[in-house]
Amino acid sequence: MQKSFRGRNILAVLLIAASLSACGGGDGGTSPATSSTSSTPATSSPSATSPQSSDQVACRPNGNFTYSGSASQVAASNGTLAVVAVPDIPADVQKNRNFTVPAAPASSQVQQASGAYTTLASSGAATDCLGLDHGTVSDIQGIGADVAIGRWNQAMDTDGNTYTYLQGLHYAVGTPLSLTATSGTLACTQVLADTVTDAYSGPNGTLGTASATLDLGTRTLNDLSMSINLANTNYTLTNTQAPLNSVSKTGQLSIQSVVVGHDATQPMVALGYSATLPNAQDIGGVVVLSCK
Structure with a gap:
C-alpha cells in the first residue's frame, strides 16, 4: 500500500508541473506603463x-x-x-x-x-x-x-x-472635451509648445508666445497670434477665426485644433500649425493653449 501511495504522489506532482507549463509558468505579462520622471534620453x-x-x-x-x-x-x-x-x-x-x-x-x-x-x-x-x-x-x-x-x-x-x-x-x-457653455469668451494663452521646424531641414526655431480668444457661442478660436523666432528673425503668424476641432487655412497659415482637458469651464486647445514664411520657408509645430 505504501508503494502505491508514493506512485499517486509522483503522478500528482507531474500533473501540477504540466499545468503550470501550459499557463506560462512565470510573469511574462507587462505591467501598466508609468510616466517617466527623467528627461534624460533613454x-x-x-x-x-x-x-x-x-x-x-x-x-x-x-x-x-x-x-x-x-x-x-x-x-x-x-x-x-x-x-x-x-x-x-x-x-x-x-x-x-x-x-x-x-x-x-x-x-x-x-x-x-x-x-x-x-x-x-x-x-x-x-x-x-x-x-x-x-x-x-x-x-x-x-x-x-x-x-x-x-x-x-x-x-x-x-x-x-x-x-x-x-x-x-x-x-x-x-483627452477629448465637450464644451457645455453656449455663450461668452475665454482668453487663451500658451502653456506648451514644441520646436518649430522646417520641412526641408532648414534652421529650427522657437514659438515665443501664442494667444487667442475662444468664442463659446460660435465654437471658434478667434484672433490667434503666434510669435516665432527663426534664425534670429521674428515672425508673427495670425488667424482671425478658426473653427474648433477642425482644420482652417488662411493665406499661408494652416491651423488644426482639438479641444482637450477635463474641465469644460477651463478647456485647453491643442493646436497644430504649418505655414509658409515670407522667405518661402515651410515650417510647422504644435502648441497647447489654456483658456480661462
Whole structure:
C-alpha cells in the first residue's frame, strides 16, 4: 500500500508541473506603463497603453526608440483620444498623414512609458495610422493626464519617410472635451509648445508666445497670434477665426485644433500649425493653449 501511495504522489506532482507549463509558468505579462520622471534620453521597447488592433500591426513596429522629455499617460474619454498630427516634411510625401481627429480610438494609439507616442491613428482602419519605425521622440511634454505633445525626428516612419533632427512629425494627443457653455469668451494663452521646424531641414526655431480668444457661442478660436523666432528673425503668424476641432487655412497659415482637458469651464486647445514664411520657408509645430 505504501508503494502505491508514493506512485499517486509522483503522478500528482507531474500533473501540477504540466499545468503550470501550459499557463506560462512565470510573469511574462507587462505591467501598466508609468510616466517617466527623467528627461534624460533613454531607449525602450514599445509598450502599448491599450490593446493592440491586429488591423494596424504595420503601424506598431518593434523598433528602438530614444526619448527626450517626459509626460504622463493621457486619459481616454469613452475609449477615445483627440489627436493632431503635423508631419513637417515636404507636402508631396506626407501621404495624408496630416490629420485632426476630435475622437479617435484610444486602442489605435500607442503611448510609451516615457509619455511619448510612437503610433498615431485617425481611426481604427488598417490604413489610417502612422508609426515610428525607429528614431527619436523629442520635446515630450504634458499637462497631467489631459494632454501630451512631442516630435519624431532623426527617425523613419512606417510610410518610409525619414526625418532629420531639423525636421519632424509634430503631434498632440489629449483627452477629448465637450464644451457645455453656449455663450461668452475665454482668453487663451500658451502653456506648451514644441520646436518649430522646417520641412526641408532648414534652421529650427522657437514659438515665443501664442494667444487667442475662444468664442463659446460660435465654437471658434478667434484672433490667434503666434510669435516665432527663426534664425534670429521674428515672425508673427495670425488667424482671425478658426473653427474648433477642425482644420482652417488662411493665406499661408494652416491651423488644426482639438479641444482637450477635463474641465469644460477651463478647456485647453491643442493646436497644430504649418505655414509658409515670407522667405518661402515651410515650417510647422504644435502648441497647447489654456483658456480661462
